[in-house]
Amino acid sequence: MSVQRTFEEINEKIKSGRVVVMTAEEVLDLVEQKGITGAAAAVDVVTTGTFGPMCSSGVFLNFGHSKPRIKMNEVYLNGVPAYAGVAAVDAYLGATALPAADPANRNYPGEFTYGGGHVIEDLVAGKEIELEAFAYGTDCYPLKKIKTVFRLSEINEATLFNPRNAYQNYNVAVNLSDKTIYTYMGVLKPHLGNANYSSAGQLSPLFNDPLLKTIGIGTRIFLGGGIGYVAWHGTQHNPCVERAANGTPLYPAGTLAVIGDLKQMKPCWLRGLSFLGYGATLQVGLGIPIPILNEEIMEYCAVKDEDIFAPVVDYSHAYPNREGGNLGLVNYKQLRSGEISINGTRVPTAPLSSYSGAREIALTLKEWIISGKFLLARPAAPLPSIEAGISLKSLPQRGSE
Amino acid sequence: MIKQKLVLRFPPALVEQPVIYHLVKDYDLMVNILRADINPKKEGRLMLELSGSEANFRQALDWLQEQGLRVMNLKQQITWVEERCTHCGACSVICPSGALALTRPEMKVSFDASKCVICELCLRACPARAMETLLDEVK
Numbered sequence: 071m072s073v074q075r076t077f078e079e080i081n082e083k084i085k086s087g088r089v090v091v092m093t094a095e096e097v098l099d100l101v102e103q104k105g106i107t108g109a110a111a112a113v114d115v116v117t118t119g120t121f122g123p124m125c126s127s128g129v130f131l132n133f134g135h136s137k138p139r140i141k142m143n144e145v146y147l148n149g150v151p152a153y154a155g156v157a158a159v160d161a162y163l164g165a166t167a168l169p170a171a172d173p174a175n176r177n178y179p180g181e182f183t184y185g186g187g188h189v190i191e192d193l194v195a196g197k198e199i200e201l202e203a204f205a206y207g208t209d210c211y212p213l214k215k216i217k218t219v220f221r222l223s224e225i226n227e228a229t230l231f232n233p234r235n236a237y238q239n240y241n242v243a244v245n246l247s248d249k250t251i252y253t254y255m256g257v258l259k260p261h262l263g264n265a266n267y268s269s270a271g272q273l274s275p276l277f278n279d280p281l282l283k284t285i286g287i288g289t290r291i292f293l294g295g296g297i298g299y300v301a302w303h304g305t306q307h308n309p310c311v312e313r314a315a316n317g318t319p320l321y322p323a324g325t326l327a328v329i330g331d332l333k334q335m336k337p338c339w340l341r342g343l344s345f346l347g348y349g350a351t352l353q354v355g356l357g358i359p360i361p362i363l364n365e366e367i368m369e370y371c372a373v374k375d376e377d378i379f380a381p382v383v384d385y386s387h388a389y390p391n392r393e394g395g396n397l398g399l400v401n402y403k404q405l406r407s408g409e410i411s412i413n414g415t416r417v418p419t420a421p422l423s424s425y426s427g428a429r430e431i432a433l434t435l436k437e438w439i440i441s442g443k444f445l446l447a448r449p450a451a452p453l454p455s456i457e458a459g460i461s462l463k464s465l466p467q468r469g470s471e
Numbered sequence: 472m473i474k475q476k477l478v479l480r481f482p483p484a485l486v487e488q489p490v491i492y493h494l495v496k497d498y499d500l501m502v503n504i505l506r507a508d509i510n511p512k513k514e515g516r517l518m519l520e521l522s523g524s525e526a527n528f529r530q531a532l533d534w535l536q537e538q539g540l541r542v543m544n545l546k547q548q549i550t551w552v553e554e555r556c557t558h559c560g561a562c563s564v565i566c567p568s569g570a571l572a573l574t575r576p577e578m579k580v581s582f583d584a585s586k587c588v589i590c591e592l593c594l595r596a597c598p599a600r601a602m603e604t605l606l607d608e609v610k
C-alpha cells in the first residue's frame with residue numbers, strides 16, 4: 071500500500087472536519103505500533119514547534135504621519151534605537167538593539183535588562199511605548215523632533231520579520247577554560263561545568279522535514295502565537311552540511327526567514343530576554359505543520375531524539391576564534407536526560423530552548439488545524455536544500471589592519 | 472519544636488553585636504549559619520536556620536527586632552515569577568541547591584523554596600528574569 075496525499079486533499083479534510091493531526095511527539099507511539107505506512111495512512115498532518123532565543127528577529131513598524139510631517143532619521147522606542155534608514159515614518163526594531171545608555175559589558179558581565187526584544191514583548195502586550203524621533207527637516211517634512219506615546223493598536227503596521235529563525239540543529243556549548251564565561255548559550259561554568267543546548271530536537275520543525283521537501287516559501291506557520299509565513303530561507307542557511315542517514319544534519323544547517331502580523335501575536339510567545347554578559351534578544355515561538363504527503367515524509371516525522379546528533383563546541387576558545395573542530399557528537403536524548411559524557415567526564419546539561427513550550431506550540435497548532443481555522447499553504451517555491459551547493463562564506467578581511 | 476530559616480539584616484551600628492551568642496545562651500536555640508556577609512555600606516546579612524521551642528523562638532524574634540535588626544523569612548527571599556518563566560531550563564545547571572530543577576519528562580521547571588540557599592545566582596542567569604528577590608519581614 072502506498073500513501074499519497076496532496077495539500078488540496080488535506081485542506082478538504084480540514085474543512086470537513088475529518089483531518090487527523092498529531093504532534094511530532096505524539097506520532098512516535100503511533101509509528102511504533104503501526105509502522106511508517108500505517109501511520110502515514112492514518113495521519114494527515116504532523117505539527118512541530120520550537121520556543122528558543124532567536125537573535126535574528128525584529129519588527130517593521132509604520133507609525134503613521136504626524137502633523138506637521140516628520141521624516142524620521144533617528145528613532146527610539148522606550149529608549150531603544152530602531153533603524154530609520156527607510157521611508158519617513160517606517161522603522162525596523164531589532165531584537166538585540168540596546169539603549170545608548172546601557173552600560174553593556176562595561177560592568178562585566180552586563181545585565182542587558184531592556185533591549186529590542188523587550189520592546190517587542192511590550193508592544194505585543196499592548197503597553198504604551200514611548201516614541202522619540204529626530205530629523206533634519208525638509209520642505210515636505212518640516213518637523214525636526216517628536217516625542218509621543220502610542221500602543222500597537224494605534225499604528226498602521228507592525229510586521230514581525232525575522233531574517234533567521236528555527237535553526238536546524240545547533241551547537242552544544244561548553245567551557246574548557248578555568249573561568250566562567252557568559253555567552254549567547256548562557257552562563258558556562260569552567261572545566262566543563264555544564265553543557266547548554268538549544269533545540270527542541272524531535273519536536274523542532276526543521277528536524278521533521280530535514281530535506282525541506284514540504285516547507286518552502288509561503289508555508290503558513292504558527293509565529294509568536296499568531297499566523298505567519300515562511301518568507302525565504304534564513305540567513306546563514308547551510309543545508310549542505312554532513313547528515314545522518316535519516317537526513318538530519320549533524321551540525322547547524324538550514325534556517326528560515328519568517329514573517330507575520332505582530333498585531334495578532336501574543337506576548338507569551340514573544341519574550342524579551344537578557345543574556346548575562348551577552349545581550350538582549352527575543353524568545354520566539356514558532357511551529358510548522360508538516361503535511362504527510364507520503365510515507366517518506368512520515369518517516370522523517372518519525373525521527374526521535376536519540377537519532378538526532380549535535381556537536382559539542384568549546385565556547386571559551388574554539389568558537390570565538392573560529393578554530394573549528396568539536397569535542398564529539400551527542401544525541402538529543404542524552405542532552406534531554408540532564409547529563410552527557412564528554413571525553414569520559416560527566417557533564418550536566420541544560421536547554422535554552424523551552425521543550426515544554428515547543429510541545430505547547432505543536433499542540434496549539436494541532437488544535438487550530440482540527441478546528442478548521444488554519445489551512446495548509448502549498449509553498450510558492452522550494453527553499454534551497456542539499457543539492458543547492460551552498461557553502462558558508464567567511465568575511466573577507468583585507469584592506470586595513 | 473520549630474525550625475525555620477531566616478535572614479537577619481544588621482544596620483551598621485549593630486554589626487559587631489554578639490547576636491548568635493544571645494540566641495544560643497538566652498533563648499536556647501540551635502543556630503545553623505547558612506551564609507553571612509557585610510555589604511560595602513557596612514550592613515550585615517546573616518542567613519541562618521534556628522531551631523528550638525516555639526515559645527523561645529518567638530521571644531528571640533521579638534528580642535532581635537528590639538535590637539533594631541530586620542528579620543525576614545529566608546523562604547520568601549527569592550521568588551519564582553511563574554508567569555514570566557518560559558521553562559527554558561537554563562537555571563537548572565546554575566542553581567547549586569536543586570531548588571530550581573527540571574522535571575522529566577514534562578520538561579518543566581519547578582521551584583522548591585525550601586531548598587533555596589539564596590546564592591542569588593539565578594537572578595541574573597535567568598534570561599527571562601523570572602527570579603526575583605523580595606523582602607518579606609516577619610512580624
Ligand code: SF4
Nearest residue numbers: 556557559560562597
Ligand atoms: S531560567 Fe528562568 S525562565 Fe528559564 S526555566 Fe529557569 S526560571 Fe524559568
Ligand code: SF4
Nearest residue numbers: 566587588590591593
Ligand atoms: S538563589 Fe541560588 S539556590 Fe536559590 S533558587 Fe536561585 S540559584 Fe537556586
